[in-house]
Amino acid sequence: MSDLVAxxxxxxxxxxxxxxxxxxxxxxxxxxxxxxYLDGNSLGALPANVPGRVEDVVxxxxxxxxxxxxxxxxxxxxxxxxxxRIAPLVGAAPGQIVVGDSTSVNVFKALVAAVRxxxxxxxxxxxxxxxxxxxxxxxxxxxxxxxxxxRPVTPxxxxxxxxxxxxxxxxxxxxxxxxxxxxxxxxxxAIHAVGAIAVWDLCHSAGAxxxxxxxxxxxxxxxxxxxxxxxxxxxxAYLYVRSTLQDRFDSPxxxxxxxxxxxxxxxxxxxxPGALRGRVGTPDILSMLAxxxxxxxxxxVSVQAVxxxxxxxxxxxLECVASYVPxxxxxxxxxxxxxxxxxxxxxxxxxxxxxxxxxxxRGVVGDFRHPDVLRFGFTPLxxxxxxxxxxxxxxxxxxxxxxx
Amino acid sequence: MSDLVAxxxxxxxxxxxxxxxxxxxxxxxxxxxxxxYLDGNSLGALPANVPGRVEDVVxxxxxxxxxxxxxxxxxxxxxxxxxxRIAPLVGAAPGQIVVGDSTSVNVFKALVAAVRxxxxxxxxxxxxxxxxxxxxxxxxxxxxxxxxxxRPVTPxxxxxxxxxxxxxxxxxxxxxxxxxxxxxxxxxxAIHAVGAIAVWDLCHSAGAxxxxxxxxxxxxxxxxxxxxxxxxxxxxAYLYVRSTLQDRFDSPxxxxxxxxxxxxxxxxxxxxPGALRGRVGTPDILSMLAxxxxxxxxxxVSVQAVxxxxxxxxxxxLECVASYVPxxxxxxxxxxxxxxxxxxxxxxxxxxxxxxxxxxxRGVVGDFRHPDVLRFGFTPLxxxxxxxxxxxxxxxxxxxxxxx
Numbered sequence: 168m169s170d171l172v173a174x175x176x177x178x179x180x181x182x183x184x185x186x187x188x189x190x191x192x193x194x195x196x197x198x199x200x201x202x203x204y205l206d207g208n209s210l211g212a213l214p215a216n217v218p219g220r221v222e223d224v225v226x227x228x229x230x231x232x233x234x235x236x237x238x239x240x241x242x243x244x245x246x247x248x249x250x251x252r253i254a255p256l257v258g259a260a261p262g263q264i265v266v267g268d269s270t271s272v273n274v275f276k277a278l279v280a281a282v283r284x285x286x287x288x289x290x291x292x293x294x295x296x297x298x299x300x301x302x303x304x305x306x307x308x309x310x311x312x313x314x315x316x317x318r319p320v321t322p323x324x325x326x327x328x329x330x331x332x333x334x335x336x337x338x339x340x341x342x343x344x345x346x347x348x349x350x351x352x353x354x355x356x357a358i359h360a361v362g363a364i365a366v367w368d369l370c371h372s373a374g375a376x377x378x379x380x381x382x383x384x385x386x387x388x389x390x391x392x393x394x395x396x397x398x399x400x401x402x403x404a405y406l407y408v409r410s411t412l413q414d415r416f417d418s419p420x421x422x423x424x425x426x427x428x429x430x431x432x433x434x435x436x437x438x439x440p441g442a443l444r445g446r447v448g449t450p451d452i453l454s455m456l457a458x459x460x461x462x463x464x465x466x467x468v469s470v471q472a473v474x475x476x477x478x479x480x481x482x483x484x485l486e487c488v489a490s491y492v493p494x495x496x497x498x499x500x501x502x503x504x505x506x507x508x509x510x511x512x513x514x515x516x517x518x519x520x521x522x523x524x525x526x527x528x529r530g531v532v533g534d535f536r537h538p539d540v541l542r543f544g545f546t547p548l549x550x551x552x553x554x555x556x557x558x559x560x561x562x563x564x565x566x567x568x569x570x571x
Numbered sequence: 572m573s574d575l576v577a578x579x580x581x582x583x584x585x586x587x588x589x590x591x592x593x594x595x596x597x598x599x600x601x602x603x604x605x606x607x608y609l610d611g612n613s614l615g616a617l618p619a620n621v622p623g624r625v626e627d628v629v630x631x632x633x634x635x636x637x638x639x640x641x642x643x644x645x646x647x648x649x650x651x652x653x654x655x656r657i658a659p660l661v662g663a664a665p666g667q668i669v670v671g672d673s674t675s676v677n678v679f680k681a682l683v684a685a686v687r688x689x690x691x692x693x694x695x696x697x698x699x700x701x702x703x704x705x706x707x708x709x710x711x712x713x714x715x716x717x718x719x720x721x722r723p724v725t726p727x728x729x730x731x732x733x734x735x736x737x738x739x740x741x742x743x744x745x746x747x748x749x750x751x752x753x754x755x756x757x758x759x760x761a762i763h764a765v766g767a768i769a770v771w772d773l774c775h776s777a778g779a780x781x782x783x784x785x786x787x788x789x790x791x792x793x794x795x796x797x798x799x800x801x802x803x804x805x806x807x808a809y810l811y812v813r814s815t816l817q818d819r820f821d822s823p824x825x826x827x828x829x830x831x832x833x834x835x836x837x838x839x840x841x842x843x844p845g846a847l848r849g850r851v852g853t854p855d856i857l858s859m860l861a862x863x864x865x866x867x868x869x870x871x872v873s874v875q876a877v878x879x880x881x882x883x884x885x886x887x888x889l890e891c892v893a894s895y896v897p898x899x900x901x902x903x904x905x906x907x908x909x910x911x912x913x914x915x916x917x918x919x920x921x922x923x924x925x926x927x928x929x930x931x932x933r934g935v936v937g938d939f940r941h942p943d944v945l946r947f948g949f950t951p952l953x954x955x956x957x958x959x960x961x962x963x964x965x966x967x968x969x970x971x972x973x974x975x
Contacts, residue, residue, distance in 0.1 A: 269852025271826030301827035400856035422675030423705035448673025452804035
């Protein structure tokens with residue numbers, strides 16, 4: 168009986184929260200069904216304006232204008248134009264972001280360039296030991312190619328590990344597994360205090376919470392666009408190079424798109440000024456212009472509003488889970504303090520792979536991370552409080568019998 | 572009067588050649604208008620089946636299946652699956668090509684891996700001095716990061732420049748500017764004779780003529796897919812790693828997609844077996860699956876038939892130009908010998924930039940390469956002999972008055 172009362176209370180709360188939600192109507196801008204989609208931290212849902220835009224890019228820009236579109240449809244300048252569209256979402260003034268390549272490739276550019284900025288006498292690169300693996304693999308390659316030593320440390324260990332030997336530090340703003348938000352301002356300050364270069368991976372924070380790249384003096388940053396930015400599967404990543412460092416950005420991938428005079432077809436390389444020197448080869452237009460359409464939602468939404476709702480959603484989810492799931496069956500890996508939480512909740516759970524399968528069968532889509540983590544991502548643009556209550560309830564239904 | 576007779580003869584010849592052309596009906600598979608499109612060596616025309624495929628990828632695979640498409644729609648395996656589709660076009664058995672990233676990024680992977688295969692005692696990289704610039708810039712970066720010396724030489728000078736110091740040689744199969752076809756079999760043999768690694772850039776040959784990677788023992792190769800393969804603007808490039816060398820392929824960009832167990836999320840990098848170790852980050856699905864659709868035309872067309880028509884088209888174009896353009900006004904940079912010709916004709920010409928503008932205004936689309944080159948690319952899948960006659964005639968009309 169008390170279960171029913173608790174549930175009625177949660178449902179009533181969800182209804183009130185949804186009714187007061189100023190972002191609620193943004194859901195109409197996405198293609199959704201009756202599934203509770205809590206995997207936007209892996210692949211954002213389809214924005215409703217994207218299919219029409221892509222069709223125009225394919226049929227008219229490519230099919231009719233063909234080669235003329237490089238100028239007439241703005242293809243050539245898309246990497247920096249779309250970079251400027253992402254800039255306000257991560258607290259960057261225009262002219263510091265270019266879009267293109269994968270996150271892995273951008274990590275490589277950023278880290279090799281960072282080591283070169285730091286100078287010859289600094290022989291160590293620090294990398295988040297709990298990072299999404301690709302950052303660690305690429306950091307190892309960057310260290311090997313630049314003759315530096317890679318030292319994996321947890322973000323908490325970074326301040327103690329920094330020294331005059333540190334060339335660069337690669338950190339994640341939000342941990343992909345636990346959803347923990349790291350303290351970008353203070354870590355960046357600590358890195359700068361020893362004269363090293365701070366490189367941040369924003370994959371799990373951009374579009375979910377304020378980043379403040381300019382404000383906090385971040386040197387270099389990378390991020391993907393297919394999570395909270397809803398750019399589509401494998402949509403191009405981006406690279407931020409702080410304006411004051413752009414003249415010193417010496418790319419290990421100096422493709423012709425980063426040349427000061429790309430159509431001069433010169434034998435000698437001369438880097439373009441500004442963020443453009445982060446470009447490499449010919450930009451991937453279909454994916455890039457799908458992303459550009461997906462970003463239009465931000466014309467009327469602020470990151471601050473998104474962050475406020477995100478915290479309310481994850482708070483409410485943790486509360487519902489505590490109420491619906493028998494005690495001791497799951498353990499939240501996501502910090503309860505707001506200042507340490509991204510926009511996902513990670514629950515450690517026995518048989519997590521099977522549990523996620525059952526959730527998905529019952530219309531609640533999160534994902535499973537080896538070996539024992541259930542991840543639930545909350546995209547405030549299209550997830551509501553009713554969704555949250557339902558997800559936690561279904562989780563309780565799936566786990567309840569299992570735990571008896 | 573003799574001009575009119577000559578022209579009548581050319582038009583009659585074009586009609587006969589078109590009537591006998593077994594590839595003529597392939598034109599229906601592309602979206603074309605009344606423009607003579609001779610810029611397929613820069614951006615291939617839109618295949619008619621691509622818009623529908625892209626719409627399905629966007630609306631159903633992304634919009635409805637969302638994250639499930641990584642498995643259910645075959646997104647995850649697309650790089651190697653589409654690589655296997657390109658393989659027969661370049662004379663490669665399956666399992667040696669992966670699609671992804673830009674040509675520039677693939678040149679970097681190939682060249683650094685080549686230097687590592689060649690061993691510590693080889694300190695020189697040779698690069699085609701007449702190459703499309705990006706290859707030279709990236710080769711310079713690869714040399715710098717691996718501590719080798721980069722030595723630019725013309726392809727003709729390669730045999731004389733090879734030595735026991737040579738680690739790797741990066742060459743273009745067809746020169747982007749002149750359309751000259753280099754002798755891949757004999758240059759590869761010469762490179763192997765000194766124990767060096769041969770890396771070929773196939774951007775301007777794949778889909779236009781037989782390449783024979785396996786047959787000629789090429790070690791590594793890269794190419795783009797937006798020219799004669801019609802994959803769309805900035806569609807992903809590909810990387811070929813000869814099967815016998817895959818175990819020694821040590822990538823400078825070891826992203827998580829090239830890991831033996833990518834979803835194990837392991838801290839230590841262990842490369843996947845086979846061509847997969849050429850992958851880097853999350854594949855760019857929209858562009859990749861557009862390319863997959865574009866490649867379907869090759870199910871019923873052979874590269875040999877395309878090559879035969881390509882030579883007939885460029886022969887006929889050179890003949891028409893000789894007939895219609897006043898002598899001495901243009902000079903062909905493209906070799907007249909078939910074994911030295913790709914699928915484009917490059918004409919050196921005064922005021923080439925203006926001339927190309929006028930051609931385009933009159934419905935003949937080629938492109939201009941700084942400072943004095945008119946490029947005309949001939950894609951046998953959709954260019955006919957009537958188009959060729961018209962292009963040469965319009966060129967004559969544009970240049971005739973100018974030359975008086």
